[in-house]
Amino acid sequence: MATTLPAELRREQDRIEQVARDMGLTFFRVVFEMVDWRQMNALAAYGGFPTRYPHWRWGMEYAELAKSYEYGLHRIYEMVINNDPTYAYLLEGNAMVDQKLVMAHVYGHADFFVNNVYYAHTNRKMIDAMANHATRVRRHQERHGVEAVERFIDACLSVEDLIDPGAVFRQSRRPERPVDEPEPRDPGRLPAKAYLDQYVNPPGYLEEKRKQMRKAREDAKRFPASPDRDVLGFMMAAAPLDPWEQDVLEIVREESYYFLPQRQTKVMNEGWASFWHTHMMTTRILDDSELIDYADHHSGTVAVQPGRLNPYKLGLELFRDIERRWNMGQFGPEWEACDRMSERARWDLKLGLGREKIDEVRRLHCDATFLDEFLTQDFCERQGLFVSKKNSRTGEEEVESAAFEDVKQALLFHFTNGGRPVIEVQDANYGNRGELLLVHRHAGVDLKMDWAREVLESMTKIWKRPVRLETQIGKKGVRLGHDGDKSIEEDLDQAALKAKTR
C-alpha cells in the first residue's frame, strides 16, 4: 500500500501535528495512509496490520465487516497501530472534517502509546514482526500442510489469553529449578546438654519440623514450583512440541503479549484520544463552517447505546472529571471528609493541577486501576451508570441496580484481567502421569462449562497428554479434564474423600 496522502491532507496533517506538539503531546512519527473501504475492512480484519499469518478467522472477520459495510451498518472511522512510526489509516471519500477529526484522534492515541507504562515493553517494530510471523507460518504450512498447522493455531488461540500480565514488569520470568542440597538429619535441633535435650528439643516439635521439611522437599520436586500464570510460556518450555509447533506457539504468545496493553487500556486509550481530539478540534483546528458536522460526528462516537458501555464516552468523561477535580482541588482527605453538599458544590481551591494530573494518570494507569481510583459516586450518578442483566424469561435487558457499589464492582470485574478468569498451571506431572493440571482461581463466578471443556480438548493437542482443570460449579469443586478422546469430570470433594479413606 504505497498510497501517498493528497497534498491537501498532507498540509492538514502538518498543521494538526503542530497543534498536538503545542499542546504537549509526544509521539513517534505518524504516517497516514489513504485506503478504500475494501482495504480498510481487510486491515480491520487483520487488527490494523497490513500482514498477518494466514488464518481463517481474519477471513471471517472480513466477510462480516464487508457484509455489514454493504448494508450500511457500520463504518470504521479510525484505526491506528502501536508501532514506530505509528501507522494510521484514513478512509477514502470521507469528508475533510472527518479526516481532520480522525487525525486529531490518532495523535491522542499516538501519545498514549508512547507514554503509557503498560506499552513500555511492546515491540515498536511490530509491523515487521507480524510480516515475519506470516512468513514463518506460511513456511510451516508448506512443509506440514495447511490443515495441520491451522488446527494447531486454533488450539493455541483457544488459550491465547492465558498469559501473565505481570510478567512484563518482572526481571526473570521463570525461576530456575531448585538446587539439590543434602538433607539435614535433624532439622531445627538446638545444641543442648543431654539432660536438657528433651526440654530444649521436645520430640513432638522435632517430628513436626521433619514433616515440614519433607513437605518442602516434595513441593520443590513439583514442576512448576509455584503456580504459573503464563500458561502459554509454560507449555512452550515444557510441552513435547515439534519445532514448528513450538514456533507457532511462540508467535501466538508474542502477539498476545503485544496486544495485551491494548486490551488493558481500552477505556483510557479511547478516552484520552477523544479528550484530545475534542480539545484540539474545538480550540485550534475547526473551520467555522465545519462545526455542525464535527459536533454531529463527535456525538456519534460518544453516544451511548442501551445495554452497552461506550469506552469512548466513559474514558472521555472520566478524564474530564479528573481534570476538573484536580483543577478545583476536589481531592484528598479534606474533600473526602466533607459531607455537606452545599460546601462540596462550592468547593474550588483554584489549584490548577488538572493537566498535570491527567498526564500522570495516562502514564501510570490501566483501565482497572483507572476506574478503581477515579470512578466516584458523584461521577457514577452524574453519568447515570447502571448494572443491567438480561432477563432469561423475556430476553430483554433490565436494570438490575444503579447503586454505586454495584456499578463499580461490575465495572472492576469487567476490566480486571480483561474480564477473563485467572487460570494457572499447578502441576505439569499430575498424578505422576505427565498430565497438566490447571487451577482456576474462582472469584465467585463460574466458568462457561461447555467452552471450558472444549478448551481443555484443544490443549491436549499442545500438551499431548491429558489436561485437567480444577474449578468450581457454584460451591462444588470439580476437576474437568480431557484425555484427547473424551471428557473427564471428577467431583473434587468426593475424590478428596476417597483419597482420605484409603
Added chain:
Amino acid sequence: MPRIDSDVNRFRQIVRGRVREELKKHLGKTELFGKQGGRVVSIPIPHLELPHFVHDTGGKSVGQGEGAGDGGGNKAGDQPGAHILEAEFTIDELAKMLGEALELPRIQPKGADELISPAGRYTGIATSGPESLRHFKRSYRQALRRMLVSGTYDPGNPQVSLLRADRRYRTWKARPLPKANAAIVYVMDVSGSMGDEQKDIVRTESFWIDAWIRSHYQGVRTVYIVHDAAAKEVDRDTFFTLRESGGTVISSAYELGARIVQERFPSSDWNLYMFHFTDGENYSRQDSEKSSDLLAESLLPGLNLFGYGQVEALGTRGDFFDVLRSRFGGDERVALSRIPDRDAIVDSIKTFLGRGR
C-alpha cells in the same frame, strides 16, 4: 489478489465443510430457502468462535443512560454487531451433498440407452497428440518418474530430461449423457386439515427431491396438482401457498394425474415420478378403494416411482397409508412414508430416494 482473499476463501472452505458434515441438521430447516435466487441457495451459518476460558456471567453488563430503553441515538459506531453470515451452494452441490449424507444410490434411468454427447471436455491424458496440447507438468512428471525408476535421477543435480516417450498430451473425453427425460408430478392435499406447518414440511421435502432428481436428468419437467374434493393443476407458487377448506377426495387427484401423464408424458419416452403428500384422511372408504385401483391400473404401469408421504398434523392419523401399505407393501415402485414432524423429513427422503429408481 489482496492477501485477505485467501483467508476469506479458507474460511468459506471450512464453513462449507461444516455444512456438509451437518447437512442432516440443515435438512429439516426452511431457512434454507430464504434466498433461492436462480440456482444458488444460501445457508445461514453462525459466527464461528474459538472456545476460550470465560466467565458465565448470565448476561450481566454495565450500561449508561436514563434506563435501558432510553439510551438515545443511533451510534455511527465502530463495532460490528453479530451478523449472520451465509454460505452459498448451487443446487447441484446440494444434491451431491444430500446423496453423500443419506447414502442415496444413483438413479438408474429407465431405458438405459445413452447418447454420446457431442461436447467433450479436456480431462484425459494421452501419450500422443498435437504439440499444442502438450501437458508440460504431466510430461515432466513422467520423465521424473522414469528417471527415478531407472536410477538416473541425481538429487544433487536435479535435472530432468524429457524423452519422446515421456510426452503427455491433453485429450478430450466424450461424456456419455443419459438421454432420458424425466417428469415429476407433485400432488398435494390442500383440504382444511392441512396446516401451514404441514405445507412447510412438504415444501422442504419437495425441494430436496427436486434437487436430487434434477441432478440425474437434463431438463426435468414438473407438474403440480392440488386437490381437496376436486383436483386441479396449478403453478409452483400456488401449489405451496394455496389453502382450501373442503374435504378430501384422493381419487380426483389420481384421475387428473393419470390424464396428464397419458397426454403429455408417454411412459416410453419419460422417466416419471409422482409424489403425493396428504394427511391421509380420505373422504370415504369407497374412495380409498377407488384411488388405489386407479393407482394400480392407470398410474403405476407408467411410473418409475410413486412416493406417498403422509404429513400428519398433531393428533390426526389418516388411514390411507394403511390402505396403500396393505395393497402395495411389496411393490418396488411404491415408497410409503410417514412424516409426523420436521425431524422425520430426513428418513422420508431416504425412503423415497433410497431405491435408486
